[in-house]
Amino acid sequence: MKESSFLRVDNLTKQFGGVRAVDTVSFDLKKGEILGVIGPNGSGKTTLVNLITGFVKPDAGKVFYQGKDITGMMPHRIADLGIARAFQMVKPFYQLPAFKNLIIPLFSPRVKRLTGGKYGDRDAIAIDLLEEVGFERDSFVPFKVASVLPHGYLKRMELALCLALRPELIILDELFSGLSMAEVASMLPIIEKLMSENMTIIMIEHRLRELFRISNRVIVLNYGKKIAEGLPKEVMESEEVKKAYLGSETE
Amino acid sequence: MFQGTLIYGFINSVILALLALGFNLTFGISGVANFAYGALYILAAYTAWILLTWLKINYFLSIVLAVLFTSFIGGLIYKFILLRVRGMPISEVIASFGIGLAILEFFRFLGFVGSEYTLPVFIDGSVSLGETYVDIQRLLIVGIGIALVIFLWIFAHYTKTGLAFRGMAQEERTALILGINSDKMATLSLAFGSGLAAVAAITILPLGQVAIEGGYSALLNALAVCIVGGLGSTGGVLVASVLIGYAQTFTATYIGSHWMMIVSLVAILVILVVKPSGLFGKQKELEERI
Amino acid sequence: MEYRKERIDRGIKARTEDIYALFSYREMLYLFMPRAIPILVLFLVTLLAGAYWQKVLISTAVFALLALSWDLLTAAGMVSLGQALFFGVGAYITGILNHYFKLSPLFTIPIATVGGGVVCTLLLLPVLRLRGIYFAMVTLALPLMLVRIIEATKIFGGTEGLSGLSSLPSIRFELYLGLIAVLAVLFFFRRLINTDYGLVLRGIRDNDRSVMRSGINIYWYKAQALFMASAVGAFAGALMTHVYMFVGMPVFEMDYSILPIASAVVGGMGTFAGSMLGAFILVPLSEALRGVGGLRIVIYGLFLVIFTVALPEGIFHYFQRKYHQFERLVKVEK
Numbered sequence: 001m002k003e004s005s006f007l008r009v010d011n012l013t014k015q016f017g018g019v020r021a022v023d024t025v026s027f028d029l030k031k032g033e034i035l036g037v038i039g040p041n042g043s044g045k046t047t048l049v050n051l052i053t054g055f056v057k058p059d060a061g062k063v064f065y066q067g068k069d070i071t072g073m074m075p076h077r078i079a080d081l082g083i084a085r086a087f088q089m090v091k092p093f094y095q096l097p098a099f100k101n102l103i104i105p106l107f108s109p110r111v112k113r114l115t116g117g118k119y120g121d122r123d124a125i126a127i128d129l130l131e132e133v134g135f136e137r138d139s140f141v142p143f144k145v146a147s148v149l150p151h152g153y154l155k156r157m158e159l160a161l162c163l164a165l166r167p168e169l170i171i172l173d174e175l176f177s178g179l180s181m182a183e184v185a186s187m188l189p190i191i192e193k194l195m196s197e198n199m200t201i202i203m204i205e206h207r208l209r210e211l212f213r214i215s216n217r218v219i220v221l222n223y224g225k226k227i228a229e230g231l232p233k234e235v236m237e238s239e240e241v242k243k244a245y246l247g248s249e250t251e
Numbered sequence: 252m253f254q255g256t257l258i259y260g261f262i263n264s265v266i267l268a269l270l271a272l273g274f275n276l277t278f279g280i281s282g283v284a285n286f287a288y289g290a291l292y293i294l295a296a297y298t299a300w301i302l303l304t305w306l307k308i309n310y311f312l313s314i315v316l317a318v319l320f321t322s323f324i325g326g327l328i329y330k331f332i333l334l335r336v337r338g339m340p341i342s343e344v345i346a347s348f349g350i351g352l353a354i355l356e357f358f359r360f361l362g363f364v365g366s367e368y369t370l371p372v373f374i375d376g377s378v379s380l381g382e383t384y385v386d387i388q389r390l391l392i393v394g395i396g397i398a399l400v401i402f403l404w405i406f407a408h409y410t411k412t413g414l415a416f417r418g419m420a421q422e423e424r425t426a427l428i429l430g431i432n433s434d435k436m437a438t439l440s441l442a443f444g445s446g447l448a449a450v451a452a453i454t455i456l457p458l459g460q461v462a463i464e465g466g467y468s469a470l471l472n473a474l475a476v477c478i479v480g481g482l483g484s485t486g487g488v489l490v491a492s493v494l495i496g497y498a499q500t501f502t503a504t505y506i507g508s509h510w511m512m513i514v515s516l517v518a519i520l521v522i523l524v525v526k527p528s529g530l531f532g533k534q535k536e537l538e539e540r541i
Numbered sequence: 542m543e544y545r546k547e548r549i550d551r552g553i554k555a556r557t558e559d560i561y562a563l564f565s566y567r568e569m570l571y572l573f574m575p576r577a578i579p580i581l582v583l584f585l586v587t588l589l590a591g592a593y594w595q596k597v598l599i600s601t602a603v604f605a606l607l608a609l610s611w612d613l614l615t616a617a618g619m620v621s622l623g624q625a626l627f628f629g630v631g632a633y634i635t636g637i638l639n640h641y642f643k644l645s646p647l648f649t650i651p652i653a654t655v656g657g658g659v660v661c662t663l664l665l666l667p668v669l670r671l672r673g674i675y676f677a678m679v680t681l682a683l684p685l686m687l688v689r690i691i692e693a694t695k696i697f698g699g700t701e702g703l704s705g706l707s708s709l710p711s712i713r714f715e716l717y718l719g720l721i722a723v724l725a726v727l728f729f730f731r732r733l734i735n736t737d738y739g740l741v742l743r744g745i746r747d748n749d750r751s752v753m754r755s756g757i758n759i760y761w762y763k764a765q766a767l768f769m770a771s772a773v774g775a776f777a778g779a780l781m782t783h784v785y786m787f788v789g790m791p792v793f794e795m796d797y798s799i800l801p802i803a804s805a806v807v808g809g810m811g812t813f814a815g816s817m818l819g820a821f822i823l824v825p826l827s828e829a830l831r832g833v834g835g836l837r838i839v840i841y842g843l844f845l846v847i848f849t850v851a852l853p854e855g856i857f858h859y860f861q862r863k864y865h866q867f868e869r870l871v872k873v874e875k
Contacts, residue, residue, distance in 0.1 A: 053754065079756035091748050096740075103737050104744050108756030122737055165756055284674050286622075286681075335850045341620045341810075342849045344677050345802060348622060349845025352799065356838040467795075471685055474678050482674070509693030516686035519679065523667035 005064070006031040006200055007169060012051050012061035021047040023224035024061065031168075032198040036211045036232065039221035040244055045204045046088060048221070049171050053085045054078040065169070080110045084162035085171040088204075090154045094147040098135065101146055101157055102126035105164035114166050126164075133160045133190055152183035159190070170194070171202045176210060184210055208236075220244065255383040256504045262389045264496025265396035266455050270469055271476035271488045272399070273447030279420045279483035281437035286344060287328060287351030288448055289470030294354055295321040295449030296461040300368055310371065318449040325445025329438045337437075355466045368461040370453060388457055395454050399447075400489070416440065420483065475515040479522045481529025490530055494518070544870040554865045575864065580724065587716050595712050597828050599784055602719030605820035606777040607801035608808070609726050610770040612816040615805070616734055617766035618746030620673055623680030625797035626664075627774025628781070629687065631657035635779040636703040636788030646707055650779040657775020662768045669763045684793040691790055702789020706782060715784050722780070723817060726773055730813045742766055796838075800824070803841045806848045809855025818857050 007029040014022045022044045029035055037045050050056040052063050054075040062071045070078055079085075092101045105111060106122045127135075130142045133156040146154065155175055162170050176184045184207065191214055194201065205211040212218070212232035220228040220235055222244040228235045235241055270292075277285045285291075299317035302308045308316070328350055336342035377386040406413040418426040419436045427433055448469075456465065476495060480487030498514045522529060557568045587598060607624045614621045634653040638644045644652075664683065668675045692700055709715045733739050744752040745759045752759050782788045800823060801816070808819025823844075827837050848855065854862075 055750065055753075074758070075750070075753040076756055076758045079754050085754050087751065087754075091751065093744070093747060100740070103740050104752055104757065105755035107737060107741050110756045161751070161755065284678065332846055332850055336853075340673050341615060342853065344620050344622065344674070345806060346846050346849045348802075349842045349849065351842070352795075353839045353842030353846065356836075356842060360834065360836045360839055467685065471682055474682050478675070478678060478682075507693070509689075512686060512689035513693060516682075516690065519682060519686075523679070528671060 005029060006033070006066060007052075007202075008064040009048075009052065010062045010064065012048065012063065013059050014047055014051055014056060015059050020224045022051060022058075025221070025224070025226045026061075027219055027226065027229065029169075029200060029202070031200055032195075033217065034195060034201045034203065034215045036215035036218040037202060037204045037221065038206070038208065038211065038218060042223075043221040043244075044224040045221055046173055047224075049085060049173055049202075049204065052078075053083060053171065076108075079165060079167075080108065082110070082165070082168040083171065084165045084167035084169070086158045086162050086173055086175060088173040088177065090151075090158050092146040092154055092157055095145060097143045097145055098149060098153070098157055099123060099126040099130055099142045102129050102160055102164055105161055108165065110165055129160045129164055130157070132163060133157070134186065151178050152180070152187070155179060155183075156187065156190075159187075167199075169200045169202070171204075173204045174206060175203070176205060176207045188214070212236075252504065254381050256500055258380060258383050258385060259389075259504075260497040260500035261493075262385070262393055262496075263500045264493040265393045266451075267472060267476050267496045268489055268492035269392070269396050269399065269447075269451040269454065271473045271480070271492060272403070272485070273444040273451065274470075274473040275477050275480075275482065275485065275488045276403075276447060277440050277444030278477070279485070280416045280440035281419065281433075283329070283333060283343060283437065283441060284347070284482075285325075285328075285441060285444055286348040286470065287325075287354065288444070288473055289466035289468075290351035290354035291321050291325055291445045292448040292452045292469040293358065293461065293463065293466035294324065295445075295452040296370060296456050296465075297358055297363055297368070299370060299453055300461060303370070314453045317453060318446055321449035321452075322442040322446035325448075326438050326442035328445075329441040333441070334434060334438070337434075351466075351470075355463050359463045363461075364463065366460060369459075370457045370461060372457040392454050392458075395450070399450065403485070412439065416443075472515065475519055477529070479518050479529060481531040484529065484531040487529055487531030491518075543873040545873050546868055547871045548862070548866045548868050550866050583720060587720065592712060595716050596784075597825055599712075599715050599719050599780075600828075601821055601824040602716075602723045603777045603781050604797075604800050604804060604824050605723045605817045606719075606726060606773055606780075607797060608804035608816035608820045609723070609730055609813050610773040610777075611801045612805050612810065612813050613730055613734075613766060613770045613773075615810060616739075616746065617742040617763060618673065618749065619669075619763065619767065620677045621680045621770075621798075622677050622802070623682075623684045623798050624774055624801045625684040625793045625795065626680060626687070627657060627661050627771040628778040628797045629684055629793040630660050630771075631775025631778030632782045632788045632792040633697060633778075634660075634775070635782040636706055637697060639706045639783075640698075640703045646709055646783045649707075650776065650783065653779035654772050654776040657778065658768045658772030661771035661775070662764055665767060666764065669760050669767070681798075684798065688790050688793045698789060700790060702787060702791075704787045704789075706786045706788065708786050709783050715780070719780060722776065727813050727817055734813075799838070799841055799845075800827075803844050805855075806845055807856060809857030809859070809861075810853075812855075812857050812861070815855050815857030819855070822856070 005028040009025060009027050011024045011026050012022055013020070013024050025044075025048060027035070037048065039045055047056065051058050054070070054073050054077070057072045062069060064070065065081060065083065068081070070081065103122050103126055106125055127142050131137045135142050135153070135156065141153070146157070155178075159172070159175065176187070179187070188210065191201070195214070203211060203215060215232060217230065218232045218235045219226055220241050227240045227244060228238045274285060274288045277283055295317045298320050299313045302313035302316055303310060328347070332346050332350060333343060336346050372386070372388040373391050374387045377384050378390065379385075407417055408414070415426070415431045415436055418429065418431055419433060419440075426436075476488055476491045479495060480489070480491030495515060495518050498518065499511045502510050502514050553568060553571050557572050563569065587595070590598060607628060610627060611621055611624055631653045634656050635649045638649040638652060639646070665676065665679065668679050691697060697703060709718070734742065741752065741757060741762055745762060749759050778792060781792075801820070804819030804823050805816040806819070807823060808817065809815025823841070830837055830840070852859070
């Protein structure tokens with residue numbers, strides 16, 4: 001029996017004190033799929049990501065990546081396997097230039113393996129990575145200190161940090177939060193390019209219009225439980241989903 | 252001998268608990284590890300001694316004033332020093348450590364060294380429990396210890412400040428939203444913790460001498476109990492004090508009193524290997540800080 | 542008319558940023574002087590100083606090593622309240638090897654340096670996974686506990702310690718060994734922290750979750766930093782042991798833990814040169830203040846508090862800033 005799912009999440013559960021942050025959530029992900037994860041604030045989306053990426057150990061349930069059980073593994077081991085995650089709260093090294101912020105992932109064993117043991121010029125690789133996410137190449141922007149960069153660029157840096165690992169699965173946690181319409185519009189091509197390269201992506205988002213354009217499938221969380229799963233259109237027509245979102249903003 | 256060891260073991264446990272409670276409380280509420288704890292402990296003792304011996308003030312008044320004074324100093328330390336470095340753990344540790352050091356060594360410098368520095372026991376005399384003689388002071392320690400734990404429990408569950416403390420300990424941001432002033436609470440938590448240190452001091456130190464070294468061992472013992480029990484957990488502190496207290500006493504009786512401190516060290520090392528966050532520790536490991 | 546203070550890099554600093562510094566003697570001097578002058582002064586002093594002050598200088602070098610070690614740990618996010626642990630372990634390993642196994646300092650010092658590093662790293666390994674406060678508490682507790690153990694079990698000489706250990710060729714030799722070690726460690730750590738490896742360490746301090754998700758095992762790197770720092774501390778202990786030809790319980794004393802922190806805080810945390818500077822200020826100062834006895838530590842304690850709260854950048858940073866930047870008042874546009 002061959003495992004056809006790229007990522008399989010099986011009844012993941014996590015309780016913090018009296019609150020069930022994630023409640024028996026399961027889903028399957030095929031390679032190259034774009035899965036959207038939506039739900040009101042506090043529905044457990046980030047905790048779910050933390051559980052998958054090893055930052056939090058689940059109380060119950062399992063996570064399988066390419067058939068391998070990665071439940072409860074250390075975050076750096078999971079990243080080493082090719083799962084990259086972006087944080088919702090961007091915290092770069094403000095006093096360092098943008099490209100210097102990219103050096104740390106280039107130091108990892110994974111990158112070392114993938115580049116055949118030679119790191120090459122890390123600075124050059126970093127600048128290339130920044131260009132991939134839309135930093136203007138022949139400008140001073142990659143060299144600017146992170147503290148002077150607008151939020152949109154910091155978010156791109158966060159994405160670049162993920163791409164530095166040359167991952168096979170990227171988990172984005174509200175990449176578009178805090179960005180203007182124009183900034184979001186300029187980031188979409190980057191995501192689309194990743195899609196064309198058959199990258200598997202999980203995207204947590206509040207900006208549903210953009211998310212529905214990109215994602216193949218969507219799951220909806222509410223109070224830690226998965227309440228819907230399917231095509232974006234189907235999901236939005238579900239009564240339960242509408243009830244969950246009633247009162248909260250949709251953009 | 253065995254019965255005696257059982258009894259003295261219990262007394263030792265209560266002493267350790269008394270010592271650790273203040274430190275644990277401050278940390279649990281405001282996340283501040285008060286490395287000036289030992290200094291405040293000794294400060295209380297010397298203050299009581301000064302009031303008693305030089306100013307010839309009535310004993311009970313002296314100890315009450317000493318407790319109040321120490322609490323006040325504890326609060327001041329937070330308000331004027333630690334508050335300014337809040338959120339920078341390196342600076343917090345260094346600053347509290349520095350002030351504790353300065354206080355302790357200042358007393359040493361002023362010459363508060365010698366056998367005349369003792370606090371009188373509450374009531375003299377001893378009582379026999381079965382075949383063992385126990386001095387009343389030690390019994391009083393147990394009594395006060397138990398009373399204190401009960402008092403703290405009632406305080407934490409039934410008074411406004413106590414509930415605020417618990418709120419802060421559980422989830423600071425939510426507490427802020429509910430209108431609890433986190434800075435004021437932190438100041439109070441330090442004052443409270445220092446007050447507990449003072450109570451411990453005036454209860455325990457009559458058993459022996461007041462010495463600067465006592466400040467360092469008080470801090471050490473409090474740390475050991477808190478590490479083993481789990482920082483921030485009162486239940487953990489109580490259980491850890493019993494474990495370490497009995498271990499120490501049995502070691503002292505059957506092996507040799509020099510080895511007592513080693514017990515604490517071994518306990519720390521064992522806990523670090525088995526469950527680093529402490530027995531009842533709620534210390535989330537690094538990964539789980541969200 | 543409101544003004545705000547503005548700090549701008551001096552022209553000469555900007556001109557010396559890159560390879561352009563090589564184009565002019567003035568710029569090269571600007572970079573060279575701050576490094577060369579202190580070293581020259583240092584060696585001048587060692588030549589001119591009398592025997593008493595030479596011993597003080599050795600002491601200073603030892604404390605400077607401990608301060609550098611502390612600074613490295615801090616750069617990687619670990620606050621050590623127990624430099625005495627590294628110092629004492631190194632000292633005892635040296636003493637034991639020399640006393641019981643009759644090894645000469647040529648062997649005892651290197652073995653103690655590496656061995657001390659290994660022992661201390663292993664001891665502290667379990668706490669690396671926990672919040673920083675645990676590291677601080679355990680490093681505080683361990684030296685104090687070790688003293689009690691030695692006292693109780695009477696091993697390694699017990700309260701008497703081990704005396705009559707081998708000495709080093711001459712005071713000159715000790716002095717130069719110490720100072721060269723300090724300079725070597727200073728340059729090594731400074732270079733290290735500015736490399737990409739150093740960036741990983743600083744990342745672990747500032748945002749360890751980000752480093753973890755980048756596929757890097759932060760505990761391995763923390764252990765490495767710990768090893769380097771404790772080896773340096775152990776070396777300091779080993780050196781001191783042969784200088785005084787004695788090792789005993791006092792090697793775990795608080796002094797060896799506090800003074801390095803005070804040096805770093807006063808001199809400037811984060812720049813290794815600052816910690817070294819701090820040691821070079823505080824140790825001779827404390828010698829000069831011998832008279833006031835116990836007040837010395839009180840002053841250290843107060844220094845810790847005052848500098849941490851009021852002047853967290855430390856003396857070195859302050860002077861560095863003055864050297865590289867100038868300030869002016871600028872009108873605020875309303």
